Amino acid sequence: MIQVTIKSLNLSEKKGTVKTPVGSVEITETGVKDDAHAGHWHRQVSLLGTESLKKAEEQNNRTFQYGDFGENITTEGLELYKANILDRFQAGNVILEVTQIGKKCHKGCEIMKISGNCIMPVEGIFCRVIQPGELRVNDVLQYIPRQIKIAVITLSDRAYKGIYEDKSGPYVTKMLNDFFGEANRPVTVEQILIPDDETMLENELNRAVENEADIIVTTGGTGIGSRDITPDVVKRLLDKEIPGIMELIRYKYGSVKPNALLSRSIAGVKGKSLIYVLPGSVKAVNEYLTEIIPTLNHSIRMVNDVDVH
Numbered sequence: 001m002i003q004v005t006i007k008s009l010n011l012s013e014k015k016g017t018v019k020t021p022v023g024s025v026e027i028t029e030t031g032v033k034d035d036a037h038a039g040h041w042h043r044q045v046s047l048l049g050t051e052s053l054k055k056a057e058e059q060n061n062r063t064f065q066y067g068d069f070g071e072n073i074t075t076e077g078l079e080l081y082k083a084n085i086l087d088r089f090q091a092g093n094v095i096l097e098v099t100q101i102g103k104k105c106h107k108g109c110e111i112m113k114i115s116g117n118c119i120m121p122v123e124g125i126f127c128r129v130i131q132p133g134e135l136r137v138n139d140v141l142q143y144i145p146r147q148i149k150i151a152v153i154t155l156s157d158r159a160y161k162g163i164y165e166d167k168s169g170p171y172v173t174k175m176l177n178d179f180f181g182e183a184n185r186p187v188t189v190e191q192i193l194i195p196d197d198e199t200m201l202e203n204e205l206n207r208a209v210e211n212e213a214d215i216i217v218t219t220g221g222t223g224i225g226s227r228d229i230t231p232d233v234v235k236r237l238l239d240k241e242i243p244g245i246m247e248l249i250r251y252k253y254g255s256v257k258p259n260a261l262l263s264r265s266i267a268g269v270k271g272k273s274l275i276y277v278l279p280g281s282v283k284a285v286n287e288y289l290t291e292i293i294p295t296l297n298h299s300i301r302m303v304n305d306v307d308v309h
């Protein structure tokens, strides 16, 4: 477990100014008590590492004090900007969740005038408060990377009976592992093979949603055969549909191969789980995920109410 030491806690009455170090702070539901940046928004608490401070000192050829870049918490032990959205930091009761890495800087800021080259827009990170409490200088924050939970459900009567090997489920797993692996995001994948059976699918979907899966991908059973029931079962469960993704895919691939238009694939959201219903063949899985993957990070943020554009 990576541990991050709090070197300084800083607050200011106004925005756009340096923050003044204090020995301890109360973290409330809206941020640092008495700090100008507290409020009902997503950048309630800002963190900057001494690792970044040192970089700024080298770049500007001068020294800086804790709080000079307007950060609420100055830390040591982790290059914070390498964290991912939804990662958490915990010390005692206090839990902070990362909502933004870096920031667009506005011109004419006092900090920029004082510092010259401000490191906050690039290496500062911003959090919302998940659980309030007190923080003191020298407290240790545990860094808790957010696991992305994935459930992959293959529906295939024939693969289930062992007539052929399920290649599509493992292919979904591979593509998602590759994608999140490149971004250094830890993932857990549960892969299940069931026949084209409504009750079994319903049970597996409910289990995955209860288990707070971030992403549920099904493969198989999207066609118009009598045993193809996947979209019908998923549709009943969804809180919200996301029609655009599958419409684009049908249009894009169906205009070249008309049979691709026969898939009734759907996508949507149940709770905080994103659900994607894909056709059965490996080729289709590849085509569908190629289009879906570029939307995943933003979708995960949106369902977790980190709607930052």
Ligand SMILES: Nc1ncnc2c1ncn2[C@@H]1O[C@H](COP(=O)(O)OP(=O)(O)OP(=O)(O)O)[C@@H](O)[C@H]1O
Pocket: 154, 155, 156, 159, 164, 165, 166, 167, 168, 169, 219, 220, 221, 222, 223, 224, 225, 228, 263, 278, 279, 280, 281, 282
């Ligand atoms: N899980 C799987 N692993 C490997 N190949 C599969 C799998 N499911 C289907 N296929 C292959 O994909 C092709 C299409 O199969 P089929 O029409 O039975 O799929 P399906 O389950 O009905 O999916 P859909 O109707 O959603 O496209 C077939 O060649 C089949 O062998």
Ligand SMILES: Nc1nc2c(c(=O)[nH]1)N[C@H]1C(S)=C(S)[C@@H](COP(=O)(O)O)O[C@H]1N2
Pocket: 015, 016, 017, 037, 038, 043, 044, 045, 046, 069, 070, 071, 072, 103, 105, 109, 111, 120, 121, 124, 126
């Ligand atoms: N909690 C919190 N602290 C913060 C910020 C923020 O958005 N939230 N912005 C930082 C940046 S990049 C600067 S320049 C200053 C002032 O930012 P602002 O004028 O956008 O509030 O506060 C810093 N501290």
